[in-house]
Amino acid sequence: MSPTPPRPRSGNRRDEAARDAVLHAADDLLAEKGFGALTIEAIAREAGVAKQTIYRWWPSKVEILLDTLVEDAERQLPVPTDKATAASIRTYLRKFARFVTHDAAGKVLLALLAEAQHDPETATRMHQRYLGPRRRQELELLKGAIDAGEIAPRLGPDAAMDALIGPIVYRALTGASIPRGFVDALVEDVLRPRTG
Template sequence: MVPPSVERRSERARRAILDAALELCQDQSFAGLTMEGIAKRAGVGKQTIYRWWPSKAAILLEALQERGGATLIFPDTGDIVADLRTQMTQVVRAFNDPMFAAYSRGLISAAQSDPEIAAAVVESIIRPRVDLCVDRLAKAQQAGDIHPDANLPDVVELLYAPLYYRLLLHTRPTTEAQVDAVLTMVFQGLRP
């Protein structure tokens, strides 16, 4: 019998660690999350975790990046509203995924008092998505679908701030209907 490859064993351990961190963050607060708890839930030694990640925030960031892959897709069908609807719907689905609680209850909350976590969240989760959205909006602006004077980073904030508002303040659920309402309100004002 051939022994399991070290690479596969490492991938299994990595996956177990990422899943354990998300599960534990769903069950408790980010502050209550510990490397020891993650190691125990994942069935690995703490040294395995520290070999790959410097902190619990780094583990959650990687887990969320993998889980949120669909939120990095900005289609370009030529219809900016339809394309944003597709992408923003993926964001809503991620926000409604119970495992995504690690992001809303964990990292965003911790980022309010920890500048290092805040910078990591912005650099690894927020900025790549903002840049992709600005690129797609720029194409629409060049095609004449968006007012030529519109500040595109501000447009991104107009589009996504309402989703985050509901996510963080729990005023109402984030829904696909909310996406449609936001797009209608924003694009009535953006059309040339």
């Protein structure tokens, strides 16, 4: 009887089912326990994977949460890339407001923003992996609408984006509601849309 051949090594390739389980567990536990109580041990237990497996794939809980945020935001909150209009900007901001108030991934964003205020490494990684790339996409959207004559903000694109996103994030962080009319007024006041 010949010995069983050794299993081929997969190296650091992630098992997608286990990876998804870890990301979902991190989301669920963050919503249930909050950032401070979220641990790698708890994530491993909830996901049904070994703690060592998680550490092989991610160096920290922040990186796990960033993976969930980046993937969920790309899927649930894409920045429009077709026609840049006042209406498409308004629709995007309405979806963003819903994302940060009702979506698990939005709660991840708020938790990481809060943590970034105390941890420079979290702030750096947030900018590298999420805030920077998304801001570039958002600015392209604004610049496209400016070039098309759709909007005429009195502020430059970067400051205009801050004036649009900032109040939404502030209200979400403080638990205040974000009615549709609030978002519409921001768009009207900040961008002075000519049409849409």
